[in-house]
Amino acid sequence: MRLHEFQAKRLLADYGLPTPRGGVAFTPDEAEAIARDLAVSPLAVKAQVLAGDRLQAGGVRMVQGPATVRSAAASMLGQRLATAQTEDEGLIVRRVYVEEGVAIARSLYLTLLIDLRTAGLIVIGSPEGGEGIEERERRGDLRCERLSLPVGGPADRAELSGFLGRLGLEGATLERGCDLVEGLRRAFVELDASLIEINPLAVTTSGELKAIDVKMAVDDNALFRHPELASLRDEAEAERMKLSAHRNQLNFVQLDGDIGIVSNGAGLGLATLDMVHRAGGRPANFMDIRTTARSLDIAHGFALLLDNPKIRTLLMNVHGGGMQSCDTIAEGLGIALRKSGRKLPIVVRLAGLNADLGRYRLANFGCHVIEAPDMGTAAEHAVAVAAGRT
């Protein structure tokens, strides 16, 4: 679950992360009021969307005075912002964050995350902040430093000090940096984060550290021990489908083709997408039915599919396993088709646990199905049907 900049800054402030003063505004009036309260210049007006690379896209503006803050906020609020990290259509800006400007002497990049290779927490830093960090490192223009951090207790101060020294910090600023990284380490572990990225981390002209921008995500699987974080989920910005499907035990991703995919398990679902593409077709979705999904959950997922007018055929490629059998999925499909009333040709390939029972279920629901002997043939059939070739 991704958090907004303002949410992350508030959470991390409790762990000692120094951030510029600021406030959240839903309207231009509120933005102007915050600017008056802050009573400094310049000010930053920052669109709160769940994506990075906002600066280049015009989602962060440095302005002078409350009136300009107001007009900057007015130009962002309610508009879509498309950055290099969003889809082309962008995300709607529902809030802006108004923040005091910082006199930056130099800036760094700092991130904490789980390193899959070592299966441990790691902090990565670079002596320069800004955009395009990973490309700059790949080109050899930028040197990133890495340090493993413990999850069971505080980091070794000497190691932290060495790490930050290699990033060019010294004296009192280096000491503040050690406290800052240790605070972030503690936050990462205590809040079950999956990412904390500070970019840029500014060193001010007076040697203070300030987190100018923060990206943070928390582990969805750990929300059960963080009810306080679950309430931060931005329901409006999470796509309706993704959220609705999640509640119903499915992973559902809308794509722009015309072949609806019904499959169980992420691996078989991905394989089905690949086979449809190989046969020259275009999937309308990716779907991964979780092993714990019941037929009504599944029916709800299929309703998302059947709501899509672009779909010309359904491809049902199911290999019943020990935790999800063919008949449960067939029943879900039958219920969804009955409810929607849509008549679609369905290319079916059922194998594994309760495949026969699945076929009976489909027949009982009156589904018109085209059976295929294996999944390669099924994909080819579905592509032919969608193209009107059968």
Added chain:
Amino acid sequence: MAILLDRDTRVLCQGMTGWAGSHHVAQMIEYGTQVVAGVTPGKGGRTHLGLPVYDRVADARSETGANASIVFVPPVNAAAAMIEAIEAEIPLVVTVTERVPVLDMVRVRDALRGSGTRLVGANSQGVLAPGICKLGVMATGSERPGVVGVVSRSASLTSEVVAQLTEAGLGQSTTVGVGGDPVHGMSMRDCLELFLADDETKGVVLIGEIGGFEEEEVADFIAQVRPAKPIVSLVVGIHAPRERRMGHAGALTSGGSGDAAAKAAALERAGARIAASAHLVGRTMAEALSGGR
């Protein structure tokens, strides 16, 4: 011989008294697996499915001689259950539980370091040695004892590939689901290493997918040891929906890995045969074993 399992595998189940544990343990017993005990804290002394239930793994182990554990404990306590099994020196632990927090898996990996335990999962369908032992939740019926080892990140594709192999006249020595989570126990490379050392296994199928770095790691290993046994690989997700990235951190740690096509290319360069499509894995292995292509 299979890998990881044999006829002397004696299984205890952590979380046996719950719904999933009860259901799947019954199926495992039906398959012929020697299940000897259950462990559920607070329910020690009871009998469930005709088996003694213990409060602690260490007690279950010393009383019953269990040498493997399967874990169905819900996410809240799954890590504690795995760590308890590691501390009780259970040689093989398979965790089926889905949605274990990633930091908990980091703690489990810390506990594994220096221990004698091999962990499969979490979020794994388990390990199956056809005709010998089922330590998992996979459906059975299409598997046959035989010479092909299967290592996979996906349960559904494992079932599919096992059926294809059997259809092609090839049995399986062992199938292992390494688990679908980013941080887990045994890697594809660890499993391949065991399969290469197993005399009965004549060929190995590696089923990978988009994301992570395990396919690249196993490709490096293949390039390094140049195994005589044929290795057939399928990597799915070439046309997966693109994930919206967040920030720069992912790209910094993945080192450019994760792309399905790049994974397949790395495996092919290392000497693995790539199945041209997901439905052709069985046939590709049959050709490889008969010295074709």
